[in-house]
Amino acid sequence: MTYANPFTQLHRRLVALEPLWRANPFRTPTPPWTQAFPELAQALLALSDDDVAQLEAEPTRLHALCSPFVEGLEELELAVPQSDEPASLAAPGRAFSHIPGRKWQQIQAFSAALGPLNGPVLEWCAGKGHLGRLVALTGQARVTSLEWDPTLCQEGERLAQRAHAKQRFVCADALGPEATGLLTPKLHAIALHACGDLHRRLLEHAVLSQSQGLTLSPCCYHLTEAKHYQALSQQGQRQALALSRDELRIAVQETATAPQRVRRLRGLEMAYRLGLRTLIRERWPTRVNEGIPSCPKAQLSDGFETFCRWAMARKGFVLEVVPDWAALEASGWQQWHQLRRFSLLRGLFARPVELYLVLDRVRFLEEQGYRVRLSRFTERGVTPRNLLIQAERI
Numbered sequence: 001m002t003y004a005n006p007f008t009q010l011h012r013r014l015v016a017l018e019p020l021w022r023a024n025p026f027r028t029p030t031p032p033w034t035q036a037f038p039e040l041a042q043a044l045l046a047l048s049d050d051d052v053a054q055l056e057a058e059p060t061r062l063h064a065l066c067s068p069f070v071e072g073l074e075e076l077e078l079a080v081p082q083s084d085e086p087a088s089l090a091a092p093g094r095a096f097s098h099i100p101g102r103k104w105q106q107i108q109a110f111s112a113a114l115g116p117l118n119g120p121v122l123e124w125c126a127g128k129g130h131l132g133r134l135v136a137l138t139g140q141a142r143v144t145s146l147e148w149d150p151t152l153c154q155e156g157e158r159l160a161q162r163a164h165a166k167q168r169f170v171c172a173d174a175l176g177p178e179a180t181g182l183l184t185p186k187l188h189a190i191a192l193h194a195c196g197d198l199h200r201r202l203l204e205h206a207v208l209s210q211s212q213g214l215t216l217s218p219c220c221y222h223l224t225e226a227k228h229y230q231a232l233s234q235q236g237q238r239q240a241l242a243l244s245r246d247e248l249r250i251a252v253q254e255t256a257t258a259p260q261r262v263r264r265l266r267g268l269e270m271a272y273r274l275g276l277r278t279l280i281r282e283r284w285p286t287r288v289n290e291g292i293p294s295c296p297k298a299q300l301s302d303g304f305e306t307f308c309r310w311a312m313a314r315k316g317f318v319l320e321v322v323p324d325w326a327a328l329e330a331s332g333w334q335q336w337h338q339l340r341r342f343s344l345l346r347g348l349f350a351r352p353v354e355l356y357l358v359l360d361r362v363r364f365l366e367e368q369g370y371r372v373r374l375s376r377f378t379e380r381g382v383t384p385r386n387l388l389i390q391a392e393r394i
Helices: 004-016 016-022 038-045 049-057 061-068 100-115 131-139 150-162 176-184 196-209 234-239 245-252 259-281 297-302 304-315 325-347 350-367
Strands: 122-123 143-147 167-171 189-194 213-219 369-374 387-393
Touching: 004 016, 004 234, 004 350, 016 176, 016 245, 016 325, 038 061, 038 122, 038 234, 038 325, 049 325, 061 150, 061 325, 100 131, 100 167, 100 213, 122 213, 122 259, 131 143, 131 150, 131 167, 143 176, 143 387, 150 167, 167 245, 176 196, 189 196, 196 213, 213 350, 234 350, 234 369, 234 387, 259 297, 259 304, 304 325, 325 350
Parallel strands: 122 143, 122 189, 143 167, 189 213
Antiparallel strands: 213 387, 369 387
């Protein structure tokens, strides 16, 4: 079988429902779909904060809430053939005891999904080479780890030597020409959560070099130089589903693994930013769409007014009349209340949009003569980016 039909079916569903996911509630506080589906909008606005948190963490329950209001929404989830998640490997000795728990679980699960490997292995965007080191130790494979940061390469080499792993590092830019020569016909390339153009370049290089195998878990599809999504496969190019960088972010907006403190600070910062945007819209309307700089999270504890004055100083805004800071902050929290609930609907499309992007990569490999298998390599609680592409040249 190929993945041509699932790709076509998913494209049709996304096109049919695009008014629901194209609208960004941050830029359009009251999206047009609220007029077409007023009962759905009312149901979302009536949710408590605890309800929202639970629905953000459980997409299945969110589908059950929204599906009665929108015809065809229950058919959105694509039935992609998926294998059982493989059992994690035990850590050999103390070679990996310093890796944080969830990251280690991801590395174990990815490695377990690889199965037996014949020939040399190239680890793409390796960091310190934890995955490559595990593959070298458990699979008895010779691993080359590509990483652009010399500090990470040095630390990775030290860890490999200490573990007696057959692993060498190449310090080079994955997007540069020097990385091209690392791909060879007998090679199996692996990449765990390589972002955007980094994993896209790996796919292109692997095909050009006719590499024997490829195992990839993509991530951060929006980290690309192109302003709009450029499909890899011929099928995707014919479908021409235009996706902006903002819409590519939909695929990675899940925060199921974010600690509670991180989610709380995100809510605080969003309320502050929305309150500040209200002030900018009132005083400097021509500059309302300019970005507001990121701030250190510790600074948020200094309060709304301090945040606004810091941001305005960075942007060159000069206050001639002191605003009602309390009213602006209250407005920010009210806007965040609505934004968070309307964003739930867009969040329903996180997995479908991600599947569309992954299936484009799968079809690209199939079109280039690879046998491809798409599966999950771990559960969502370990990482929402748990889709795995495994390709072997026929």
